Amino acid sequence: xRATVATRPLILGPTLGRSTLxxxxxxxxxxxxxxxxxxxxxxxxxxxxxxxxxxxxxxGIGSVTWPASxxxxxxxxxxxxxxxxxxxxxxxASSGAVFQALLRNxxxxxxxxxxxxxxxxxxxxxxxLPALLPVAVTAWLGIGAVQVLAxxxxxxxxxxxxxxxxxxxxxxxxxxxxxxxxxxxxxxAGVALLMFVAGDRLAAVVSWLxxxxxxxxxxxxxxxxxLIGVSFVLLLVRWRSLNxxxxxxxxxxxxxxxxxxxxxxxxxxxxxxTSAGVAISGTIGFVGLVVPHLLRLAFxxxxxxxxxxxxxxxxxxxxxxxxxxxxxxxxxxxxxxxxIGAPFFIxxxxxxxxxxxx
Amino acid sequence: MAPRTLRLRAPLVAVALLALAATxxxxxxxxxxxxxxxxxxxxxxxxxxxEAAPSGYPVTVTDARGTDVTIPAAPDRIVSLAPSNxxxxxxxxxxxxxxxxxxxxxxxPEVADVPDVVVSAQVDVERVVDARPDLxxxxxxxxxxxxxxxxxxxxxxxxxxxYPESLDEVEGDIGLIGRILDEADAAxxxxxxxxxxxxxxxxxxxxxxxxxxxxxxxxxxxVTYTAGAGSFLASLIELAGGExxxxxxxxxxxxxxxxxxxxxxxxxxxxxxxxxxxTPAAALEAVASRxxxxxxxxxRDGAVLPYLDDIVTTRPGPRIVDGLEALARAIHxxxxx
Numbered sequence: 218x219r220a221t222v223a224t225r226p227l228i229l230g231p232t233l234g235r236s237t238l239x240x241x242x243x244x245x246x247x248x249x250x251x252x253x254x255x256x257x258x259x260x261x262x263x264x265x266x267x268x269x270x271x272x273x274x275x276x277g278i279g280s281v282t283w284p285a286s287x288x289x290x291x292x293x294x295x296x297x298x299x300x301x302x303x304x305x306x307x308x309x310a311s312s313g314a315v316f317q318a319l320l321r322n323x324x325x326x327x328x329x330x331x332x333x334x335x336x337x338x339x340x341x342x343x344x345x346l347p348a349l350l351p352v353a354v355t356a357w358l359g360i361g362a363v364q365v366l367a368x369x370x371x372x373x374x375x376x377x378x379x380x381x382x383x384x385x386x387x388x389x390x391x392x393x394x395x396x397x398x399x400x401x402x403x404x405x406a407g408v409a410l411l412m413f414v415a416g417d418r419l420a421a422v423v424s425w426l427x428x429x430x431x432x433x434x435x436x437x438x439x440x441x442x443x444l445i446g447v448s449f450v451l452l453l454v455r456w457r458s459l460n461x462x463x464x465x466x467x468x469x470x471x472x473x474x475x476x477x478x479x480x481x482x483x484x485x486x487x488x489x490x491t492s493a494g495v496a497i498s499g500t501i502g503f504v505g506l507v508v509p510h511l512l513r514l515a516f517x518x519x520x521x522x523x524x525x526x527x528x529x530x531x532x533x534x535x536x537x538x539x540x541x542x543x544x545x546x547x548x549x550x551x552x553x554x555x556x557i558g559a560p561f562f563i564x565x566x567x568x569x570x571x572x573x574x575x
Numbered sequence: 576m577a578p579r580t581l582r583l584r585a586p587l588v589a590v591a592l593l594a595l596a597a598t599x600x601x602x603x604x605x606x607x608x609x610x611x612x613x614x615x616x617x618x619x620x621x622x623x624x625x626e627a628a629p630s631g632y633p634v635t636v637t638d639a640r641g642t643d644v645t646i647p648a649a650p651d652r653i654v655s656l657a658p659s660n661x662x663x664x665x666x667x668x669x670x671x672x673x674x675x676x677x678x679x680x681x682x683x684p685e686v687a688d689v690p691d692v693v694v695s696a697q698v699d700v701e702r703v704v705d706a707r708p709d710l711x712x713x714x715x716x717x718x719x720x721x722x723x724x725x726x727x728x729x730x731x732x733x734x735x736x737x738y739p740e741s742l743d744e745v746e747g748d749i750g751l752i753g754r755i756l757d758e759a760d761a762a763x764x765x766x767x768x769x770x771x772x773x774x775x776x777x778x779x780x781x782x783x784x785x786x787x788x789x790x791x792x793x794x795x796x797x798v799t800y801t802a803g804a805g806s807f808l809a810s811l812i813e814l815a816g817g818e819x820x821x822x823x824x825x826x827x828x829x830x831x832x833x834x835x836x837x838x839x840x841x842x843x844x845x846x847x848x849x850x851x852x853x854t855p856a857a858a859l860e861a862v863a864s865r866x867x868x869x870x871x872x873x874x875r876d877g878a879v880l881p882y883l884d885d886i887v888t889t890r891p892g893p894r895i896v897d898g899l900e901a902l903a904r905a906i907h908x909x910x911x912x
Contacts (some may be wrong), residue, residue: 260705286707289730294701361725416825420717431700432722434729547697 236522243529247303250536254299255291257540262287267295293434300442301433302539303532305494306504308445310531311452312487313505314512314523318459319483320390327491327505330397330484331374334404336495339370341411341422363425364437366494371492374400379484387477390466427549428499430539441493448490449528455483456520463518501551503558504531504538512560636751639715639738646733649757650710657714660737661686663749666765667758674710675706681886682894698723704730710755714738723890734854739891740807742814749893765893772896773814774904779910780816781790788817788906789838789873790882791845792826792889797866799828800880810887816910817903829890830867841873842905844888846881855880880905 255271256264266283268289273279281288312327320329328334343362382388382396408426415422458479461469466476491505508531509523516522539551545553597806628681635645654675655661664673670685677693692702703711709849711727713719715738727734735755739745746766753762767876790808793800802808802819803826812819820836828836841862846852852861859879863869873879882888882905888898904911 258701259699260701262705284707286704289704290701293730294704417716421720421722424720424722432726458902541702546694547699 235516239516239522239526240529243526243533246533247529247536250533250540251303252300254302254536254540257288257544258295259544259546260290262290267291271296272325296537296546297433297435297438298430298543299536300438301430301497302536304438304442304445305430305498305501305533306533306535307449307528308490308494308509308531309501309505309535310527311449311492311524312506313531314509314520314527315452315459315483315487316505317509318463318518318520319480319487320394321463321465322394323507323510324389326502327487327494328500328502330393331378331400331404332371332488332491332495333500334372334401334408335377336367336371336492337408337426337500338374338404338411339366339368340364340499341408341415342366342370344421344425345411345415345418362441365500368492368496370443371495372488374404375484375488375492379481388480397546425499428501428551429542429549430498430535431547433497437497441497444493445490448486448493452483452486452490453524455479455486456524458483459520459524460518496516498550501535501554503551503554504535507558507561508534632757634754634757636735637753638736640736642736644733644735646710646735646755650708650733650755652706652708652710654692654706654708654711655680656698656712656719657737658682659739659890659892660712660714660752661846662890662894663752664756666749666893667753667761667882669756671731672756673702674708699744700726700730703727703732708732710735712737712752715756723846741810742807742895745891745893745895747769748891769893769896773899776900777814777816780903780907783816783907783910785816785818786839786878786906787820787836787872788812788840788842789820789828789833789836790842790888790902792843792885793845794865795828799833800826800831801828802826807891811888811895811899811902812906815899815906817902817906834867834870837872839872839876839878841871841879842882842902843880844882844885847883847885853882853883857881 250448253270255267258267262283265295268288269279270283270288273281274288274292309327313325316325316327316329317323319325322329343366378393378397378400379388381400382393384392412419412422458469458474461472461474462476462479464472469479470476471546509527512523512526512530516526534557535550535554537552542548542550593712632648633645635643637643641848651672652674653664653669653672655664655673657678658677658680659677661673662682663907664670665683670683671687673689676686676689678691678695679693680689680691690702690706692699692706700723711732711734713724713727713734714734716738718738719736724734724736735751737748737751739748746769749762749766750759753759753765789799790802790812791799792802792808800822802812802821803824804821806821806826808826809819809821817840820828820833820838822832842864843852843858846858852858855877858881859874859877862879863874868874882900882901884901887894888902890898
């Protein structure tokens with residue numbers, strides 16, 4: 218399957234029929250993952266009740282035969298987590314695909330050029346200095362200062378990295394990577410320093426840094442999901458630029474792409490989706506790195522398919538991983554995604570030693 | 576390209592390692608009393624304990640956060656998120672009202688039959704809700720994460736946070752739970768009994784030499800975690816007739832400061848969890864090989880004791896007086912002959 222993709226010109230990509238099949242399968246898997254996530258839990262809510270509660274709340278059908286606590290568990294605890302897993306997983310995987318194409322770097326993930334360090338510094342600062350953001354602002358937004366500052370920190374850091382890397386002749390990819398490294402190091406030092414002086418609050422800091430969907434709630438989603446949704450739409454319509462960039466910047470320019478403008482826009486959109494996701498969940502590793510690689514290996518590098526497939530399969534992976542994390546006694550979901558992701562990544566590395574890339 | 580891209584992830588890896596290291600520390604010393612922030616519970620709760628507040632609901636109490644919490648009716652489905660809270664509830668004859676506890680709860684024995692809603696120090700919010708509690712007793716100082724407390728309150732649960740940092744505050748919290756449960760008389764007599772025993776114990780060690788006493792909560796990589804300056808544990812050691820060797824507010828005591836403090840008596844609370852330290856000879860040998868420890872007075876005099884009562888000494892519930900007695904007997908065995 219891979220061989221046929223490799224011999225086909227990049228811009229043509231897969232056939233319409235196969236794309237439809239891949240995306241339809243992803244949608245079915247996503248519904249299944251959501252169903253499993255909704256039915257499975259650590260309390261005694263019967264899987265049948267979980268479905269009945271969902272139908273009752275969404276469509277108003279059926280009569281109430283369950284205790285109020287079961288409804289709270291399904292509607293206020295499990296469902297927001299599942300939706301958050303979908304939104305964050307889709308955002309991470311598609312941003313990862315964008316950064317891997319944009320930076321032409323197989324190790325690029327959504328956090329590489331500053332999002333993680335910036336969001337972490339924002340969140341940790343908010344945890345340790347609650348007075349940083351006036352209560353009136355967070356009350357108005359309906360979410361905590363931690364979420365607001367994580368979002369702002371992540372987005373602002375990427376914009377700063379971009380500004381640092383930007384020269385008269387544009388923004389070379391290598392400069393962007395190194396600027397990301399430098400700024401991230403600086404901010405990580407800030408995070409480390411804050412952790413060192415955190416004292417009793419250290420546990421709160423650590424649990425944020427490890428990443429979790431446990432704090433997912435409807436108000437948080439109401440703010441983050443539209444931001445991620447908008448960036449999805451604007452990313453999906455840029456598949457042509459991404460495909461062209463895969464060939465190299467000179468070739469992309471020759472194909473009529475305004476390379477510098479597209480780099481700016483793609484970076485801003487991917488950073489927007491990532492930062493909004495981080496605000497919900499903290500940093501969760503490997504989804505953004507592994508899902509695009511997996512899909513590229515299986516279905517080829519055409520972003521017309523790769524972007525929507527990354528969204529779907531990223532959502533599937535994170536919903537399943539989070540369900541596993543919940544059932545395993547609330548361990549951080551990053552541990553589960555890493556347990557799935559790291560062996561795959563090692564395999565990928567080993568494989569790249571044998572088969573030359575591209 | 577490959578080596579450089581690998582290096583680019585270094586800061587993330589560093590943060591991750593730091594986070595893991597921090598987790599290890601945080602989980603390793605959950606019992607170290609820390610911080611000396613004022614606690615408004617003590618005064619109000621204590622007063623009502625001894626005066627036996629009039630029963631009748633709603634009852635409003637001020638918890639360790641300084642938050643006024645109103646209890647509309649006598650709670651009969653209680654979730655306890657800390658073993659100390661569980662012990663207070665049971666000491667007030669309300670064990671049968673517990674519908675959720677932690678997997679670390681071991682006293683009184685009948686709580687083994689109550690479902691666990693805290694597993695490996697992680698609050699399982701779904702199980703808390705499933706227990707349909709009308710009262711959740713959480714622990715302060717991030718022992719119950721503040722994000723979890725906020726989540727439980729958002730779900731409409733009544734949460735009271737307790738974090739006693741002294742003997743007075745334990746007594747105050749007993750009074751507070753007594754008011755909440757309409758067991759104010761039982762709370763008052765429990766507190767009276769505790770005070771009487773404390774008076775007897777302090778009288779027994781009164782006037783004796785006060786050895787510089789190091790209580791080891793945890794030891795790793797040259798750093799000892801012990802009683803924090805001004806902490807509950809430090810105050811107990813003082814009451815038990817010792818001069819506490821303390822770390823910083825979190826109880827961290829680097830090796831150089833330990834050598835400077837030169838404890839005359841070392842109590843290994845870690846022996847409660849590490850069977851290899853259970854005998855005095857093994858304990859002495861183990862600590863003597865730590866860098867810098869061989870010069871300590873306690874080590875040279877062989878005054879290094881496995882201390883097996885860590886739980887009652889560091890769990891701020893009604894049995895804290897048992898912990899005080901265990902400390903006094905360890906520091907001044909001669910006073911109890």
